Amino acid sequence: DAGVIQSPRHEVTEMGQEVTLRCKPISGHNSLFWYRQTMMRGLELLIYFNNNVPIDDSGMPEDRFSAKMPNASFSTLKIQPSEPRDSAVYFCASSGQANYGYTFGSGTRLTVV
Amino acid sequence: AQSVAQPEDQVNVAEGNPLTVKCTYSVSGNPYLFWYVQYPNRGLQFLLKYITGDNLVKGSYGFEAEFNKSQTSFHLKKPSALVSDSALYFCAVRDQVNNAGKSTFGDGTTLTVKP
Numbered sequence: 001d002a003g004v005i006q007s008p009r010h011e012v013t014e015m016g017q018e019v020t021l022r023c024k025p026i027s028g029h030n031s032l033f034w035y036r037q038t039m040m041r042g043l044e045l046l047i048y049f050n051n052n053v054p055i056d057d058s059g060m061p062e063d064r065f066s067a068k069m070p071n072a073s074f075s076t077l078k079i080q081p082s083e084p085r086d087s088a089v090y091f092c093a094s095s096g097q098a099n100y101g102y103t104f105g106s107g108t109r110l111t112v113v
Numbered sequence: 114a115q116s117v118a119q120p121e122d123q124v125n126v127a128e129g130n131p132l133t134v135k136c137t138y139s140v141s142g143n144p145y146l147f148w149y150v151q152y153p154n155r156g157l158q159f160l161l162k163y164i165t166g167d168n169l170v171k172g173s174y175g176f177e178a179e180f181n182k183s184q185t186s187f188h189l190k191k192p193s194a195l196v197s198d199s200a201l202y203f204c205a206v207r208d209q210v211n212n213a214g215k216s217t218f219g220d221g222t223t224l225t226v227k228p
Binding site: 099104 | 155164203205207209215216218
């Protein structure tokens with residue numbers, strides 16, 4: 001398995017633009033997580049899905065953030081409009097059963113200028 | 114509710130010396146416990162986990178961790194540190210029954226191994 005695949009690896013965009021981050025989880029994993037990591041705030045859970053259904057989105061910072069999982073093999077995290085304070089590394093992770101660890105993707109480094 | 118504490122932001126050790134990275138946890142039920150490592154500009158990588166059974170678990174790269182139920186701890190250890198072990202380490206806990214499979218991560222501990 002190629003692991004959790006995220007795209008793009010790097011994204012530089014101007015303030016006010018829409019940004020879409022993509023994630024392909026490991027086949028057979030039924031849980032998917034979106035995290036954000038910054039030096040100031042560390043690793044933050046934004047939202048997670050079980051069987052494609054959003055379970056907890058309490059970490060989504062604002063209405064500008066939205067996430068979807070239309071099927072078991074694809075998820076998106078969208079920021080519209082983007083702001084400089086959204087600059088961070090965004091990780092996607094997937095997991096199988098509850099006693100499995102998470103498999104993280106390589107992350108998307110987002111810079112909003 | 115579940116939580117994890119990593120009391121040390123930073124741990125410094127000399128190469129060849131033993132290392133310990135501390136983790137304590139809180140869950141309402143029985144825990145699944147995990148350690149992850151993050152190298153610069155990389156995602157987190159799974160190191161090892163405790164599910165049940167033997168309190169001493171062994172993982173990747175020579176790391177091990179000891180589950181101590183009475184002290185609610187799951188410290189990460191390695192007998193002889195390498196410079197290449199320098200990285201950011203995260204402890205995580207998941208309640209075996211509750212929380213629908215969501216793990217709670219600690220704030221991370223930066224390990225620096227000096228030659």
